[in-house]
Amino acid sequence: MNPLEFFDSRDIKFYRKGEVGGECINSPYHALTTCPICGGVRLWLGYHMANGNFTCMVHGVADKRDLFRHWFPEEDIDQLMLTINWPQDKSIAKSKITQRTSSVLKLPVGIVPLLDSEPHCQYLRGRNLIPERLAHEYKVQAIISGSLADRHLFPVLNLDGKPVTWTTRSIIGAEPKYKAARLEESVVSVKNVLFGEHLCRYDKPIILVEGIFDALRVNTATSTFGYCAASFGTHLTKQQVLKLAEYPRRIVCFDSEPTAQEDATELGRQLAHYGGVTEIVQLDSEDPGSASTTEITRLLKYAGHM
Numbered sequence: 632m633n634p635l636e637f638f639d640s641r642d643i644k645f646y647r648k649g650e651v652g653g654e655c656i657n658s659p660y661h662a663l664t665t666c667p668i669c670g671g672v673r674l675w676l677g678y679h680m681a682n683g684n685f686t687c688m689v690h691g692v693a694d695k696r697d698l699f700r701h702w703f704p705e706e707d708i709d710q711l712m713l714t715i716n717w718p719q720d721k722s723i724a725k726s727k728i729t730q731r732t733s734s735v736l737k738l739p740v741g742i743v744p745l746l747d748s749e750p751h752c753q754y755l756r757g758r759n760l761i762p763e764r765l766a767h768e769y770k771v772q773a774i775i776s777g778s779l780a781d782r783h784l785f786p787v788l789n790l791d792g793k794p795v796t797w798t799t800r801s802i803i804g805a806e807p808k809y810k811a812a813r814l815e816e817s818v819v820s821v822k823n824v825l826f827g828e829h830l831c832r833y834d835k836p837i838i839l840v841e842g843i844f845d846a847l848r849v850n851t852a853t854s855t856f857g858y859c860a861a862s863f864g865t866h867l868t869k870q871q872v873l874k875l876a877e878y879p880r881r882i883v884c885f886d887s888e889p890t891a892q893e894d895a896t897e898l899g900r901q902l903a904h905y906g907g908v909t910e911i912v913q914l915d916s917e918d919p920g921s922a923s924t925t926e927i928t929r930l931l932k933y934a935g936h937m
């Protein structure tokens with residue numbers, strides 16, 4: 632069976648050029664659908680009819696088997712693969728297959744529920760955060776043994792709320808402060824995601840900050856949710872910029888130091904290609920993570936969230 636006929640028969644809708652919903656497609660060889668790995672409703676996953684390759688605009692080249700694992704039960708995959716006649720022309724693909732991420736997320740050892748570890752909870756309270764909320768809304772966990780002991784585990788969730796990668800943060804001042812999953816432990820590279828994006832909404836302005844603790848503080852300092860996500864630093868990848876571009880209004884709130892502010896201006900320039908509005912704001916505090924409740928309230932009011 633032809634791949635697109637197969638997907639039709641399985642109710643996986645691929646949009647093609649000239650179809651309602653496929654207006655953004657220029658090439659007769661391309662079909663687009665939602666990416667089961669990144670989640671959400673945007674048509675990020677492209678299928679190329681000439682070479683049989685799948686590429687996600689956000690997370691990159693996608694291995695067929697990885698995609699099938701997200702669409703179908705594991706025990707059916709071998710049989711399904713055989714029913715499809717994939718195109719034989721691999722010439723375009725060869726140099727592009729550099730897939731090194733994993734099809735299953737590999738978590739570190741020694742994880743316990745956050746609320747079971749008092750030192751981890753204490754650390755968060757010391758940073759003006761509420762452990763109960765972080766455990767519930769962000770699935771934050773505690774690592775108590777192994778090579779990543781005395782660190783928090785911060786899963787990064789896709790738009791459907793499924794973890795695709797993770798990072799950790801030491802609670803005892805160990806270096807490096809943050810230690811992220813390696814590419815081969817991740818389903819999507821940590822450089823291609825925004826932390827906290829699973830709780831953001833396209834119809835709400837997004838507040839973009841540098842770090843996890845900035846995002847957590849903005850989102851939980853008041854009873855109003857901040858629709859704030861973090862880019863893991865001030866240098867965004869193309870994939871992160873594309874994700875941000877999906878929000879019609881973006882408020883960039885990086886740390887107050889001059890280089891971070893320069894990077895914010897540069898990000899504004901990059902986002903200008905995609906339409907929508909980018910605003911750059913600066914707090915009186917060093918960073919959003921250490922901002923007072925009054926200051927965060929002011930930021931949320933500016934964004935129109937309260």
Ligand SMILES: [Zn+2]
Nearest residue numbers: 666669687690
């Ligand atoms: Zn994807």
